[in-house]
Amino acid sequence: MPTSKLQGQIKGNINWFKFAAPQRFYPLAGKLVPWFTVIGILLAAYGLYLGMWVAPTDATQGDAYRIIYVHVPTAWMSMVIYVAMAGWAGAGLVFNSRLSSMMACALAPTGALMAFLALWTGAVWGKPTWGTWWVWDARLTSTLVLLFLYIGFMSLHAAIDDVRRADRAAGVLALIGVVNVPIIYFSVVWWNTLHQGASVSFKGTSMATPMLVAMLVMALAFWAYCIALALMRVRVIILDRERHTAWARAEMGVT
Amino acid sequence: MTSRPTSTGGLIDGFKTVLRRDLRVSLRRRSDTFSTLIFFVMVVSLFPLGVGPEPQLLRTMAPGVLWVAAMLASMLSLPRLFADDHSDGTLEQMLLSTHSLSWMVLGKTLAHWMSSGLPLVLLSPVLALQFDLSASATGVLVLSLLLGTPILSLVGAMGAALTVGLRGSSVLLSLLVLPLTIPVLIFGAGAVEAHNAGLGVAGHFSLLGALLIVTLMAAPWTAAAALRISME
Numbered sequence: 244m245p246t247s248k249l250q251g252q253i254k255g256n257i258n259w260f261k262f263a264a265p266q267r268f269y270p271l272a273g274k275l276v277p278w279f280t281v282i283g284i285l286l287a288a289y290g291l292y293l294g295m296w297v298a299p300t301d302a303t304q305g306d307a308y309r310i311i312y313v314h315v316p317t318a319w320m321s322m323v324i325y326v327a328m329a330g331w332a333g334a335g336l337v338f339n340s341r342l343s344s345m346m347a348c349a350l351a352p353t354g355a356l357m358a359f360l361a362l363w364t365g366a367v368w369g370k371p372t373w374g375t376w377w378v379w380d381a382r383l384t385s386t387l388v389l390l391f392l393y394i395g396f397m398s399l400h401a402a403i404d405d406v407r408r409a410d411r412a413a414g415v416l417a418l419i420g421v422v423n424v425p426i427i428y429f430s431v432v433w434w435n436t437l438h439q440g441a442s443v444s445f446k447g448t449s450m451a452t453p454m455l456v457a458m459l460v461m462a463l464a465f466w467a468y469c470i471a472l473a474l475m476r477v478r479v480i481i482l483d484r485e486r487h488t489a490w491a492r493a494e495m496g497v498t
Numbered sequence: 499m500t501s502r503p504t505s506t507g508g509l510i511d512g513f514k515t516v517l518r519r520d521l522r523v524s525l526r527r528r529s530d531t532f533s534t535l536i537f538f539v540m541v542v543s544l545f546p547l548g549v550g551p552e553p554q555l556l557r558t559m560a561p562g563v564l565w566v567a568a569m570l571a572s573m574l575s576l577p578r579l580f581a582d583d584h585s586d587g588t589l590e591q592m593l594l595s596t597h598s599l600s601w602m603v604l605g606k607t608l609a610h611w612m613s614s615g616l617p618l619v620l621l622s623p624v625l626a627l628q629f630d631l632s633a634s635a636t637g638v639l640v641l642s643l644l645l646g647t648p649i650l651s652l653v654g655a656m657g658a659a660l661t662v663g664l665r666g667s668s669v670l671l672s673l674l675v676l677p678l679t680i681p682v683l684i685f686g687a688g689a690v691e692a693h694n695a696g697l698g699v700a701g702h703f704s705l706l707g708a709l710l711i712v713t714l715m716a717a718p719w720t721a722a723a724a725l726r727i728s729m730e
Contacts, residue, residue: 323665391677398673402664411727412660417619419720422677426709430681434688 263340264483266490272474272481273446280473283467290460291491298453307371310364315458316465318361321389324354324426324469328396329421332414342477344410344486347417348400353469354394361386381406381431388427406484512597513605520609522574523582530575534614535621538571538583542625553630560629561639561690565683568618568643569650575676576654577661579606579724584662593729599722608717615647631690645706646686650719653678659724668693674679681709 294312295400301308328350335344360417365383366376377383396413403409524531545563546556583589592602622643628638655673661667689702 388677388680391673395674395677398670399660402661402666402670408730412724415656415685415720415724415727416660419678422716423681426681427677430705434684453536 279471286464293457301320314364316462321358329417358390511603515603524613543566561687604718613652645703659721
Protein backbone atom coordinates (compact mmCIF):
# COMPACT_ATOMS: atom_id res chain seq x y z
CA MET A 244 0.00 0.00 0.00
CA PRO A 245 1.40 3.45 -0.90
CA THR A 246 0.35 4.86 2.47
CA SER A 247 2.66 2.56 4.37
CA LYS A 248 5.70 4.28 2.85
CA LEU A 249 4.41 7.68 3.91
CA GLN A 250 3.53 6.21 7.25
CA GLY A 251 7.14 5.28 7.78
CA GLN A 252 8.43 8.72 6.84
CA ILE A 253 6.46 10.71 9.36
CA LYS A 254 6.37 8.22 12.16
CA GLY A 255 8.72 10.46 14.11
CA ASN A 256 6.06 12.67 15.63
CA ILE A 257 2.46 11.63 15.13
CA ASN A 258 1.21 8.60 13.26
CA TRP A 259 -1.32 10.35 11.02
CA PHE A 260 -2.19 7.22 9.13
CA LYS A 261 -2.82 4.96 12.10
CA PHE A 262 -6.57 5.09 11.53
CA ALA A 263 -6.32 4.97 7.73
CA ALA A 264 -6.67 1.19 7.95
CA PRO A 265 -10.36 0.23 7.91
CA GLN A 266 -9.70 -2.43 10.53
CA ARG A 267 -8.42 0.16 13.02
CA PHE A 268 -10.97 2.80 12.12
CA TYR A 269 -13.93 0.46 12.59
CA PRO A 270 -13.73 0.27 16.42
CA LEU A 271 -12.85 3.99 16.68
CA ALA A 272 -15.96 4.89 14.66
CA GLY A 273 -17.95 2.55 16.88
CA LYS A 274 -16.78 4.44 19.97
CA LEU A 275 -17.52 7.86 18.41
CA VAL A 276 -21.05 7.12 17.17
CA PRO A 277 -22.79 7.12 20.62
CA TRP A 278 -21.04 10.37 21.56
CA PHE A 279 -22.15 12.23 18.45
CA THR A 280 -25.64 10.73 18.71
CA VAL A 281 -26.08 11.92 22.31
CA ILE A 282 -24.59 15.34 21.54
CA GLY A 283 -26.88 15.65 18.52
CA ILE A 284 -30.02 14.73 20.46
CA LEU A 285 -29.20 17.07 23.38
CA LEU A 286 -28.35 19.99 21.09
CA ALA A 287 -31.46 19.41 18.97
CA ALA A 288 -33.67 19.31 22.09
CA TYR A 289 -32.11 22.52 23.42
CA GLY A 290 -32.15 24.23 20.01
CA LEU A 291 -35.79 23.34 19.36
CA TYR A 292 -36.74 24.56 22.85
CA LEU A 293 -34.96 27.87 22.16
CA GLY A 294 -36.44 28.12 18.68
CA MET A 295 -40.03 27.20 19.52
CA TRP A 296 -40.52 28.82 22.95
CA VAL A 297 -37.78 31.36 23.67
CA ALA A 298 -37.22 33.07 20.31
CA PRO A 299 -39.74 35.85 19.55
CA THR A 300 -42.23 35.82 16.69
CA ASP A 301 -40.87 37.47 13.56
CA ALA A 302 -42.27 40.95 12.87
CA THR A 303 -43.03 40.36 9.18
CA GLN A 304 -43.22 36.58 8.74
CA GLY A 305 -45.08 35.60 11.92
CA ASP A 306 -44.45 32.12 13.28
CA ALA A 307 -43.87 30.64 9.83
CA TYR A 308 -40.22 31.72 9.99
CA ARG A 309 -39.56 29.11 12.70
CA ILE A 310 -38.84 26.54 10.00
CA ILE A 311 -35.40 28.18 9.63
CA TYR A 312 -34.29 26.10 12.61
CA VAL A 313 -34.40 23.11 10.28
CA HIS A 314 -34.13 24.82 6.89
CA VAL A 315 -30.89 26.78 7.34
CA PRO A 316 -28.91 23.97 9.07
CA THR A 317 -29.93 21.44 6.40
CA ALA A 318 -29.00 23.87 3.62
CA TRP A 319 -25.62 24.52 5.23
CA MET A 320 -25.01 20.81 5.77
CA SER A 321 -25.91 19.96 2.17
CA MET A 322 -23.06 22.23 0.99
CA VAL A 323 -20.58 21.34 3.76
CA ILE A 324 -21.09 17.61 3.17
CA TYR A 325 -20.52 18.01 -0.58
CA VAL A 326 -17.18 19.70 0.04
CA ALA A 327 -16.27 17.08 2.66
CA MET A 328 -17.29 14.29 0.29
CA ALA A 329 -15.19 15.74 -2.53
CA GLY A 330 -12.30 16.19 -0.08
CA TRP A 331 -12.43 12.53 0.98
CA ALA A 332 -12.83 11.43 -2.63
CA GLY A 333 -9.81 13.56 -3.61
CA ALA A 334 -7.77 12.10 -0.74
CA GLY A 335 -8.83 8.65 -1.91
CA LEU A 336 -7.52 9.43 -5.41
CA VAL A 337 -4.24 10.96 -4.22
CA PHE A 338 -3.26 8.58 -1.41
CA ASN A 339 -5.07 5.56 -2.88
CA SER A 340 -6.44 4.95 0.60
CA ARG A 341 -9.54 2.83 0.74
CA LEU A 342 -10.96 4.40 3.89
CA SER A 343 -11.10 7.88 2.32
CA SER A 344 -13.24 6.60 -0.53
CA MET A 345 -15.43 4.74 1.94
CA MET A 346 -15.96 8.00 3.84
CA ALA A 347 -16.97 9.73 0.60
CA CYS A 348 -19.50 6.96 -0.07
CA ALA A 349 -20.80 7.17 3.48
CA LEU A 350 -21.33 10.94 3.24
CA ALA A 351 -23.18 10.97 -0.10
CA PRO A 352 -26.62 9.69 1.04
CA THR A 353 -26.59 12.00 4.08
CA GLY A 354 -25.71 14.96 1.87
CA ALA A 355 -28.48 14.07 -0.56
CA LEU A 356 -30.91 13.80 2.36
CA MET A 357 -29.84 17.25 3.62
CA ALA A 358 -30.26 18.79 0.16
CA PHE A 359 -33.70 17.19 -0.12
CA LEU A 360 -34.72 18.40 3.36
CA ALA A 361 -33.48 21.91 2.57
CA LEU A 362 -35.66 21.94 -0.57
CA TRP A 363 -38.63 20.42 1.27
CA THR A 364 -38.53 22.79 4.24
CA GLY A 365 -37.90 25.65 1.84
CA ALA A 366 -41.07 24.76 -0.04
CA VAL A 367 -43.00 24.59 3.25
CA TRP A 368 -41.62 28.01 4.18
CA GLY A 369 -42.21 29.47 0.73
CA LYS A 370 -45.93 28.65 0.70
CA PRO A 371 -46.97 31.03 3.56
CA THR A 372 -44.36 33.74 2.87
CA TRP A 373 -44.07 33.83 -0.95
CA GLY A 374 -47.45 32.22 -1.64
CA THR A 375 -45.92 29.43 -3.74
CA TRP A 376 -44.26 26.09 -3.12
CA TRP A 377 -41.55 26.56 -5.70
CA VAL A 378 -39.98 29.39 -7.64
CA TRP A 379 -37.09 29.20 -10.09
CA ASP A 380 -34.89 31.18 -7.80
CA ALA A 381 -31.10 31.06 -7.66
CA ARG A 382 -30.74 29.29 -4.32
CA LEU A 383 -33.52 26.81 -4.92
CA THR A 384 -32.15 25.94 -8.33
CA SER A 385 -28.56 25.54 -7.16
CA THR A 386 -29.67 23.34 -4.25
CA LEU A 387 -31.65 21.25 -6.71
CA VAL A 388 -28.53 20.91 -8.88
CA LEU A 389 -26.57 19.93 -5.78
CA LEU A 390 -29.12 17.17 -5.17
CA PHE A 391 -28.62 16.02 -8.79
CA LEU A 392 -24.85 15.95 -8.27
CA TYR A 393 -25.26 13.75 -5.17
CA ILE A 394 -27.57 11.44 -7.11
CA GLY A 395 -25.06 11.32 -9.99
CA PHE A 396 -22.24 10.41 -7.58
CA MET A 397 -24.27 7.59 -6.03
CA SER A 398 -25.54 6.32 -9.41
CA LEU A 399 -22.06 6.21 -10.94
CA HIS A 400 -20.72 4.38 -7.89
CA ALA A 401 -23.59 1.91 -8.02
CA ALA A 402 -23.20 1.32 -11.78
CA ILE A 403 -19.59 0.07 -11.54
CA ASP A 404 -19.16 -3.44 -10.20
CA ASP A 405 -15.50 -3.22 -9.26
CA VAL A 406 -15.52 -1.24 -5.99
CA ARG A 407 -12.07 0.32 -6.35
CA ARG A 408 -12.79 1.48 -9.90
CA ALA A 409 -16.14 2.83 -8.68
CA ASP A 410 -14.34 4.74 -5.92
CA ARG A 411 -11.96 6.40 -8.36
CA ALA A 412 -14.51 7.20 -11.05
CA ALA A 413 -16.98 8.63 -8.54
CA GLY A 414 -14.10 10.53 -6.94
CA VAL A 415 -13.26 12.22 -10.24
CA LEU A 416 -16.95 13.09 -10.65
CA ALA A 417 -17.11 14.57 -7.13
CA LEU A 418 -14.08 16.74 -7.90
CA ILE A 419 -15.56 17.93 -11.22
CA GLY A 420 -18.73 18.75 -9.29
CA VAL A 421 -16.95 20.71 -6.59
CA VAL A 422 -15.27 22.88 -9.24
CA ASN A 423 -18.60 23.37 -10.96
CA VAL A 424 -20.64 24.21 -7.85
CA PRO A 425 -19.46 27.85 -7.55
CA ILE A 426 -19.99 28.30 -11.31
CA ILE A 427 -23.54 26.95 -11.06
CA TYR A 428 -24.14 29.04 -7.96
CA PHE A 429 -23.11 32.31 -9.58
CA SER A 430 -24.76 31.52 -12.90
CA VAL A 431 -28.13 31.03 -11.23
CA VAL A 432 -27.62 34.05 -8.97
CA TRP A 433 -27.14 36.26 -12.02
CA TRP A 434 -29.97 34.49 -13.80
CA ASN A 435 -32.79 35.02 -11.34
CA THR A 436 -33.31 35.72 -7.67
CA LEU A 437 -36.12 35.97 -5.14
CA HIS A 438 -34.69 34.17 -2.11
CA GLN A 439 -33.92 36.57 0.74
CA GLY A 440 -30.27 37.41 1.23
CA ALA A 441 -28.27 35.61 3.86
CA SER A 442 -29.18 36.82 7.36
CA VAL A 443 -25.92 35.65 8.85
CA SER A 444 -22.51 36.63 7.52
CA PHE A 445 -19.06 37.37 8.87
CA LYS A 446 -19.83 41.10 8.82
CA GLY A 447 -22.66 40.77 11.29
CA THR A 448 -26.22 39.60 11.49
CA SER A 449 -29.67 40.99 10.83
CA MET A 450 -31.38 38.58 13.25
CA ALA A 451 -32.52 38.93 16.85
CA THR A 452 -30.00 37.30 19.19
CA PRO A 453 -32.29 34.48 20.55
CA MET A 454 -33.19 33.48 16.98
CA LEU A 455 -29.53 33.42 15.98
CA VAL A 456 -28.49 31.40 19.03
CA ALA A 457 -31.27 28.86 18.43
CA MET A 458 -30.27 28.54 14.78
CA LEU A 459 -26.59 28.05 15.59
CA VAL A 460 -27.43 25.43 18.23
CA MET A 461 -29.56 23.62 15.65
CA ALA A 462 -26.73 23.87 13.12
CA LEU A 463 -24.38 22.19 15.61
CA ALA A 464 -27.03 19.54 16.28
CA PHE A 465 -27.19 18.79 12.56
CA TRP A 466 -23.38 18.60 12.41
CA ALA A 467 -23.39 16.01 15.19
CA TYR A 468 -26.28 14.11 13.58
CA CYS A 469 -24.57 14.00 10.17
CA ILE A 470 -21.25 12.90 11.65
CA ALA A 471 -22.95 10.15 13.66
CA LEU A 472 -24.88 8.99 10.62
CA ALA A 473 -21.80 9.02 8.34
CA LEU A 474 -19.79 7.05 10.92
CA MET A 475 -22.57 4.49 11.28
CA ARG A 476 -22.76 4.12 7.52
CA VAL A 477 -18.99 3.89 7.07
CA ARG A 478 -18.95 1.03 9.62
CA VAL A 479 -21.43 -0.86 7.49
CA ILE A 480 -19.43 -0.12 4.33
CA ILE A 481 -16.20 -1.28 6.01
CA LEU A 482 -17.81 -4.55 7.10
CA ASP A 483 -19.30 -5.05 3.64
CA ARG A 484 -16.00 -4.55 1.82
CA GLU A 485 -13.89 -6.45 4.37
CA ARG A 486 -16.31 -9.34 4.65
CA HIS A 487 -13.67 -11.75 3.32
CA THR A 488 -11.24 -10.96 6.18
CA ALA A 489 -11.04 -12.83 9.45
CA TRP A 490 -11.60 -9.81 11.70
CA ALA A 491 -14.71 -8.66 9.84
CA ARG A 492 -16.17 -12.17 9.95
CA ALA A 493 -15.45 -12.34 13.66
CA GLU A 494 -17.09 -8.94 14.10
CA MET A 495 -20.20 -10.15 12.32
CA GLY A 496 -20.25 -13.42 14.24
CA VAL A 497 -19.75 -15.50 11.09
CA THR A 498 -17.28 -18.34 11.25
CA MET B 499 -5.65 3.02 -35.58
CA THR B 500 -5.05 2.88 -39.30
CA SER B 501 -1.72 4.67 -39.40
CA ARG B 502 0.86 4.23 -36.70
CA PRO B 503 2.07 7.65 -35.51
CA THR B 504 5.77 8.22 -34.96
CA SER B 505 6.83 9.35 -31.52
CA THR B 506 9.03 12.13 -32.88
CA GLY B 507 6.13 14.34 -33.95
CA GLY B 508 5.47 15.92 -30.56
CA LEU B 509 2.18 16.46 -28.77
CA ILE B 510 0.08 17.60 -31.69
CA ASP B 511 0.70 14.47 -33.77
CA GLY B 512 -1.61 12.19 -31.80
CA PHE B 513 -4.21 14.93 -31.77
CA LYS B 514 -4.14 15.33 -35.56
CA THR B 515 -4.17 11.60 -36.25
CA VAL B 516 -7.12 10.95 -33.95
CA LEU B 517 -9.04 13.96 -35.27
CA ARG B 518 -8.55 12.89 -38.90
CA ARG B 519 -9.49 9.30 -38.15
CA ASP B 520 -12.61 10.17 -36.14
CA LEU B 521 -13.81 12.59 -38.81
CA ARG B 522 -13.34 9.91 -41.46
CA VAL B 523 -15.27 7.42 -39.33
CA SER B 524 -18.13 9.86 -38.84
CA LEU B 525 -18.20 10.64 -42.58
CA ARG B 526 -18.55 6.95 -43.30
CA ARG B 527 -21.36 6.63 -40.75
CA ARG B 528 -23.40 9.57 -41.90
CA SER B 529 -26.62 8.09 -40.53
CA ASP B 530 -25.38 8.70 -36.96
CA THR B 531 -24.93 12.40 -37.60
CA PHE B 532 -28.24 12.62 -39.40
CA SER B 533 -30.21 10.87 -36.68
CA THR B 534 -28.85 13.35 -34.13
CA LEU B 535 -29.88 16.23 -36.39
CA ILE B 536 -33.33 14.80 -37.01
CA PHE B 537 -33.80 14.29 -33.28
CA PHE B 538 -32.93 17.97 -32.77
CA VAL B 539 -35.41 19.11 -35.43
CA MET B 540 -38.16 16.85 -34.08
CA VAL B 541 -37.82 17.92 -30.45
CA VAL B 542 -37.87 21.59 -31.46
CA SER B 543 -40.90 21.03 -33.74
CA LEU B 544 -42.83 19.27 -30.98
CA PHE B 545 -42.93 22.36 -28.77
CA PRO B 546 -45.26 24.52 -30.91
CA LEU B 547 -47.59 21.50 -31.09
CA GLY B 548 -47.49 21.13 -27.31
CA VAL B 549 -47.87 24.74 -26.20
CA GLY B 550 -49.88 26.15 -29.14
CA PRO B 551 -48.87 28.29 -32.13
CA GLU B 552 -49.13 31.72 -30.43
CA PRO B 553 -46.26 33.70 -32.12
CA GLN B 554 -45.45 35.90 -29.12
CA LEU B 555 -45.19 32.87 -26.82
CA LEU B 556 -43.03 31.02 -29.36
CA ARG B 557 -40.67 33.99 -29.73
CA THR B 558 -40.18 34.05 -25.94
CA MET B 559 -39.64 30.31 -25.73
CA ALA B 560 -37.41 29.89 -28.78
CA PRO B 561 -33.96 30.37 -27.20
CA GLY B 562 -34.69 28.01 -24.32
CA VAL B 563 -36.31 25.37 -26.51
CA LEU B 564 -33.50 25.40 -29.07
CA TRP B 565 -30.86 25.29 -26.37
CA VAL B 566 -32.46 22.43 -24.42
CA ALA B 567 -32.99 20.48 -27.66
CA ALA B 568 -29.34 21.02 -28.61
CA MET B 569 -28.23 19.76 -25.19
CA LEU B 570 -30.39 16.64 -25.47
CA ALA B 571 -29.22 15.98 -29.03
CA SER B 572 -25.57 16.21 -28.00
CA MET B 573 -26.26 13.84 -25.06
CA LEU B 574 -27.64 11.39 -27.62
CA SER B 575 -24.38 11.12 -29.53
CA LEU B 576 -22.05 11.24 -26.49
CA PRO B 577 -22.05 7.54 -25.49
CA ARG B 578 -20.50 6.71 -28.88
CA LEU B 579 -17.55 9.02 -28.21
CA PHE B 580 -15.51 6.23 -26.58
CA ALA B 581 -17.82 3.19 -26.73
CA ASP B 582 -16.87 1.97 -30.24
CA ASP B 583 -13.15 2.40 -29.61
CA HIS B 584 -13.59 0.61 -26.30
CA SER B 585 -15.36 -2.39 -27.81
CA ASP B 586 -12.84 -2.94 -30.63
CA GLY B 587 -9.77 -2.37 -28.47
CA THR B 588 -8.59 0.89 -30.08
CA LEU B 589 -8.94 2.70 -26.77
CA GLU B 590 -6.47 0.34 -25.09
CA GLN B 591 -3.96 0.98 -27.88
CA MET B 592 -4.41 4.73 -27.40
CA LEU B 593 -3.70 4.38 -23.69
CA LEU B 594 -0.57 2.36 -24.44
CA SER B 595 0.71 4.75 -27.10
CA THR B 596 3.53 7.17 -26.34
CA HIS B 597 1.44 10.16 -27.37
CA SER B 598 -0.28 12.40 -24.86
CA LEU B 599 -3.68 10.90 -24.06
CA SER B 600 -5.11 14.33 -23.22
CA TRP B 601 -4.34 15.58 -26.73
CA MET B 602 -5.88 12.49 -28.29
CA VAL B 603 -9.00 12.98 -26.13
CA LEU B 604 -9.10 16.59 -27.32
CA GLY B 605 -8.91 15.34 -30.91
CA LYS B 606 -11.79 12.94 -30.33
CA THR B 607 -13.82 15.66 -28.62
CA LEU B 608 -13.21 18.12 -31.45
CA ALA B 609 -14.25 15.48 -33.98
CA HIS B 610 -17.39 14.81 -31.92
CA TRP B 611 -18.22 18.52 -31.90
CA MET B 612 -17.61 18.87 -35.64
CA SER B 613 -19.85 15.91 -36.42
CA SER B 614 -22.65 16.59 -33.91
CA GLY B 615 -22.37 20.12 -32.46
CA LEU B 616 -21.49 22.11 -35.56
CA PRO B 617 -24.35 20.70 -37.70
CA LEU B 618 -26.79 21.73 -34.94
CA VAL B 619 -25.37 25.25 -35.00
CA LEU B 620 -25.69 25.44 -38.79
CA LEU B 621 -29.26 24.12 -38.70
CA SER B 622 -30.45 26.39 -35.88
CA PRO B 623 -31.27 29.47 -38.10
CA VAL B 624 -33.81 27.37 -40.00
CA LEU B 625 -35.49 26.33 -36.78
CA ALA B 626 -35.35 29.92 -35.50
CA LEU B 627 -37.49 30.82 -38.54
CA GLN B 628 -40.16 28.40 -37.32
CA PHE B 629 -40.24 30.30 -34.03
CA ASP B 630 -40.42 33.68 -35.76
CA LEU B 631 -37.16 35.01 -34.28
CA SER B 632 -35.88 38.27 -35.73
CA ALA B 633 -32.73 38.17 -37.89
CA SER B 634 -30.54 39.79 -35.23
CA ALA B 635 -31.86 37.48 -32.49
CA THR B 636 -31.12 34.52 -34.76
CA GLY B 637 -27.57 35.80 -35.17
CA VAL B 638 -27.14 35.98 -31.39
CA LEU B 639 -28.59 32.48 -31.04
CA VAL B 640 -26.19 31.02 -33.60
CA LEU B 641 -23.22 32.72 -31.97
CA SER B 642 -24.25 31.51 -28.50
CA LEU B 643 -24.61 27.95 -29.81
CA LEU B 644 -21.26 28.25 -31.56
CA LEU B 645 -19.60 29.17 -28.26
CA GLY B 646 -21.67 26.80 -26.12
CA THR B 647 -21.83 23.50 -28.01
CA PRO B 648 -18.04 22.87 -27.74
CA ILE B 649 -18.46 23.15 -23.94
CA LEU B 650 -21.18 20.50 -24.11
CA SER B 651 -18.83 18.18 -26.02
CA LEU B 652 -15.95 18.84 -23.61
CA VAL B 653 -17.97 18.32 -20.42
CA GLY B 654 -19.64 15.36 -22.10
CA ALA B 655 -16.22 13.83 -22.85
CA MET B 656 -15.51 13.71 -19.11
CA GLY B 657 -18.83 11.95 -18.49
CA ALA B 658 -18.33 9.58 -21.41
CA ALA B 659 -14.85 8.69 -20.13
CA LEU B 660 -16.22 7.94 -16.66
CA THR B 661 -19.03 5.71 -17.94
CA VAL B 662 -17.24 3.90 -20.78
CA GLY B 663 -18.08 0.20 -20.86
CA LEU B 664 -20.83 0.34 -18.21
CA ARG B 665 -24.29 -1.17 -18.39
CA GLY B 666 -26.96 1.40 -19.27
CA SER B 667 -24.25 3.99 -19.65
CA SER B 668 -26.24 6.34 -21.91
CA VAL B 669 -28.88 7.17 -19.28
CA LEU B 670 -26.24 7.45 -16.57
CA LEU B 671 -24.19 9.73 -18.82
CA SER B 672 -27.06 12.21 -19.19
CA LEU B 673 -27.64 12.07 -15.43
CA LEU B 674 -24.00 13.00 -14.80
CA VAL B 675 -23.47 15.56 -17.55
CA LEU B 676 -26.72 17.55 -17.71
CA PRO B 677 -26.42 19.11 -14.20
CA LEU B 678 -22.86 20.18 -15.01
CA THR B 679 -23.92 21.96 -18.20
CA ILE B 680 -26.59 24.15 -16.57
CA PRO B 681 -24.40 27.30 -16.66
CA VAL B 682 -24.01 26.89 -20.43
CA LEU B 683 -27.78 26.69 -20.84
CA ILE B 684 -28.34 29.74 -18.62
CA PHE B 685 -25.83 31.97 -20.40
CA GLY B 686 -26.52 30.61 -23.88
CA ALA B 687 -30.28 31.02 -23.77
CA GLY B 688 -29.83 34.14 -21.61
CA ALA B 689 -27.84 35.87 -24.37
CA VAL B 690 -30.80 35.67 -26.77
CA GLU B 691 -33.26 36.73 -24.08
CA ALA B 692 -31.06 39.70 -23.14
CA HIS B 693 -30.90 40.67 -26.82
CA ASN B 694 -34.70 40.44 -27.15
CA ALA B 695 -35.07 42.60 -24.03
CA GLY B 696 -32.82 45.24 -25.61
CA LEU B 697 -29.91 44.62 -23.24
CA GLY B 698 -26.30 44.06 -24.22
CA VAL B 699 -25.14 40.51 -24.92
CA ALA B 700 -21.42 41.11 -24.38
CA GLY B 701 -21.56 39.89 -20.76
CA HIS B 702 -23.20 36.59 -21.70
CA PHE B 703 -20.75 35.98 -24.53
CA SER B 704 -17.78 36.80 -22.29
CA LEU B 705 -18.98 34.30 -19.69
CA LEU B 706 -19.59 31.63 -22.33
CA GLY B 707 -16.11 32.30 -23.71
CA ALA B 708 -14.60 32.06 -20.22
CA LEU B 709 -16.40 28.76 -19.62
CA LEU B 710 -15.13 27.48 -22.97
CA ILE B 711 -11.53 28.37 -22.12
CA VAL B 712 -11.72 26.80 -18.64
CA THR B 713 -13.28 23.56 -19.90
CA LEU B 714 -10.85 23.48 -22.83
CA MET B 715 -7.97 23.51 -20.37
CA ALA B 716 -9.39 21.12 -17.79
CA ALA B 717 -11.70 18.69 -19.61
CA PRO B 718 -9.26 16.77 -21.89
CA TRP B 719 -6.90 16.21 -18.99
CA THR B 720 -9.71 15.11 -16.64
CA ALA B 721 -11.24 12.88 -19.31
CA ALA B 722 -7.84 11.25 -19.92
CA ALA B 723 -7.51 10.56 -16.17
CA ALA B 724 -11.05 9.14 -16.14
CA LEU B 725 -10.25 6.90 -19.12
CA ARG B 726 -7.21 5.52 -17.30
CA ILE B 727 -9.44 4.73 -14.31
CA SER B 728 -12.08 3.12 -16.51
CA MET B 729 -9.63 0.97 -18.44
CA GLU B 730 -7.36 -0.35 -15.69
